Amino acid sequence: MEFLIEQILNGISTGSVYAIVAVGMTMIFGVLRAINFAHGEYYMLGTFGGWYAISALGVPYPVAIVIGVAVTAAIAFVIGRLVMERMIGAAPEASVVATLGVSLVLQNSVILAFGGSYKFFSEGYIEPVFFGDIGIAQQRLLIIGLCILVFAGLEWMVSHTRIGKAMRAVSQNTEACAVVGIDVRTVVIATFVLGTSLAAFSGILTAPVNVSVYGSMGEIITFKTLPIIVMGGLGNVRGTFIAAMILGIAESFVAGQFGLQYRDSVGFVTLILMLLWRPHGLFSSHARF
Amino acid sequence: MKKSAFSALTRCSALALCVGLATPAFAQQEVIKIGLVSPNSGANARYGAFAQRGAELAAKEINDAGGIDGHSVEIIPADSVCTPVEGVSATQRLINQDEVDFIIGDICSSVTLAMQPLVEDAGIVLLNAASSNPEITYKAGVGGYKYSFRNYPTDEVRAASIVEYAADKGLKKLAVLSVDSDYGRGAIQFTKKYTGAAGVELVSEDYYKEGEVDYRAVLTTIRKSGADAILMYGLADTTPIIARQMIETGLAGKLPLIGNGEFSAAATIQAAPKAMNGAIEAAAWLPAYESEGSTAFVASYEAAYDGEEPNNHAYGHWETVHMLAQAIDEADSTDADAVVAALEGISFESPMGAITFDDHHQAIRPLLMLEIVDGEPVVTGSVAGEVDYAN
Structure with a gap:
């Protein structure tokens, strides 16, 4: 029983990490109708930013989070202006090629700048908290808490702020937005920077528990995110949250019951099953935002 | 195409000539x-x-x-x-x-x-x-x-000296967590040759894949197994991850890591000083030597x-x-x-x-035994590394 609760707790903390990454990807899909295959790379950039801030500048962990997110947002802004902006109204295959290209460039730039070897992230709050016999690291509780805050914030933003409403509008009908005077480009860039910053945020939050930091660490994140946003219904924020939790908990069970080596197959099996039976996701694809 | 084939041919024959003339002298x-x-x-x-x-x-x-x-x-x-x-x-x-x-x-x-x-x-x-x-x-x-x-x-010398050292320290029940390779499995296989004589028992055996990042499930099982130490023949890049997750699972400071996996590297110790203190390693060489x-x-x-x-x-x-x-x-x-x-x-x-x-054709060379004390590797002895092929 304790083992079961521990697995569920672990699953929720993993799911929270996925959720923060995936919600950014699904929002970008909403406004651009493009899958951002470079999404994991922003997760990697954020982690590297935080690692560099700690190891080279010696700042404390909370400051490193801010620096990592800020650096990623700046890079995302440049890529947004140079690449993503051009994807508005472009053919779907254009965005596949463009984002895969961005992914290769970002990954290899980081390897060129910092070398291909593994770096170790030595900050964060990894002391355990025990509830009876069930232990969980403070960092993982922090991740769960911040995930809830992020989703509450996003809900509030899309329903109460002007930019949030504009994001919803653009995701529903780009042409109508242009007609009523919404600057589609600004909305796209803002969504892109927000979405990638969330990926970076998630990366730095996970770094203390995943420890190793390296150039190609984003790949697996991109591939984990795909089944989540498909399951959640592309562009659906609440659906993404639930789908991320389902995947996180399922992975945790598989790792605990069948062995670590089967864990990564859960996402791919889910993706195949979803595409076979419910290509619109578990939730209606019309319920965007 | 023709030209390069021709030049390759001349080079080959020139080399053959050289080899013919030059062996065994330079x-x-x-x-x-x-x-x-x-x-x-x-x-x-x-x-x-x-x-x-x-x-x-x-x-x-x-x-x-x-x-x-x-x-x-x-x-x-x-x-x-x-x-x-x-x-x-x-x-x-x-x-x-x-x-x-x-x-x-x-x-x-x-x-x-x-x-x-x-x-x-x-x-x-x-x-x-x-x-x-x-x-x-x-x-x-x-x-x-x-x-x-x-x-x-060789791992045989290493396995034997680690088992002996652990027994001397009173670490009699060991939980194995090694990399799934000829190195990780080989070391454990040779460890078993020496456990009986030293009165050491292996209470569990787990092998991880290269690139694994989540060890919490297996560490939790080890925590409940009553082991005195974790016997690890692992990879340098995974040692910090395991060490940090040992802190997470409440094992740090209770069960020392023993074996080999660059326990003494500065970056490893810095990543999880609490888990690495007390770690015992048998290494061929270390910078502090x-x-x-x-x-x-x-x-x-x-x-x-x-x-x-x-x-x-x-x-x-x-x-x-x-x-x-x-x-x-x-x-x-x-x-x-x-x-x-x-x-x-x-x-x-x-x-x-x-x-x-x-x-x-096996080098007879010393193996260093070291312990991490207050975040610093300390050489506690050296073992003459001769293999007995008979048994």
Whole structure:
């Protein structure tokens, strides 16, 4: 029983990490109708930013989070202006090629700048908290808490702020937005920077528990995110949250019951099953935002 | 196309002529080519980079001092990705295309085991500087492979001394958490040969895949198993992850890590000081080892590579290139059989003392026992590394 609760707790903390990454990807899909295959790379950039801030500048962990997110947002802004902006109204295959290209460039730039070897992230709050016999690291509780805050914030933003409403509008009908005077480009860039910053945020939050930091660490994140946003219904924020939790908990069970080596197959099996039976996701694809 | 085929043909015949005329003495001013097989990409790329830098440094030192009898040394690297398939093709490339005179490699035991029959057929000397699986030299020298040598302690010596050391410290129940490879599994297999006599018991056995990041499930099981210590023959890149997750699962400071996996690296200790304190490791070499030659090596390595601290693979490959140079010098030839004879009779003055080879082409060299105390590795003893092949 304790083992079961521990697995569920672990699953929720993993799911929270996925959720923060995936919600950014699904929002970008909403406004651009493009899958951002470079999404994991922003997760990697954020982690590297935080690692560099700690190891080279010696700042404390909370400051490193801010620096990592800020650096990623700046890079995302440049890529947004140079690449993503051009994807508005472009053919779907254009965005596949463009984002895969961005992914290769970002990954290899980081390897060129910092070398291909593994770096170790030595900050964060990894002391355990025990509830009876069930232990969980403070960092993982922090991740769960911040995930809830992020989703509450996003809900509030899309329903109460002007930019949030504009994001919803653009995701529903780009042409109508242009007609009523919404600057589609600004909305796209803002969504892109927000979405990638969330990926970076998630990366730095996970770094203390995943420890190793390296150039190609984003790949697996991109591939984990795909089944989540498909399951959640592309562009659906609440659906993404639930789908991320389902995947996180399922992975945790598989790792605990069948062995670590089967864990990564859960996402791919889910993706195949979803595409076979419910290509619109578990939730209606019309319920965007 | 025609022209290049023609030039290749002339080159081949010229080389055949050279070989015909020159063996066993040196050809005029010929560069001595040493192929270096090591993982330069994939999860173990870090090891390969250290090996390459160590070997390059030694080659530079040899060349700066006038080479071997006036012949300069060139290191030709080849990537094994730490997989036997890639390692074999890298070795074939070195033999057939680069036409190297000698090969040093690999770091990963699985790759070295696959390379051995290849160099034997080609009649090229393989000098290993980093693989620890005992089988490598069980099968070399009088055991079979005539051209294979190993200048590195074997896991058998390591396993035996670790078990003995643990028993002395009162750590009688060990939980195994090793990497799933010829190195990780081999070390445990040889550990079992010595547990009975030492009164040590293995309470659980788990093996992890390279690149694994989540060890919490298995660490939680170990916490409940009543083990006194975790016996680990692991990879350097995973030690910090396991150590930090030991803190997470409440094992840090209670169960020490014992075995091998670069426990003494500064970055590893810094990542999880609480879990690493008390760790016991048997290592071939470490930067903190104090001897004149060793400190001089660390200084020149750091000067050559932007202050990067060398690891034991950088040291091992540096030492091995120097050892090979001495053997070539003593053989006064690059002929494989002459160099084999020279290595069999060598007494190489290393910074860790004199090194000789036994009849299985296994180096007889010391193994250092160290403990992490207050975040610093402390050498607590050294074990003479002789293998008893009889039992």
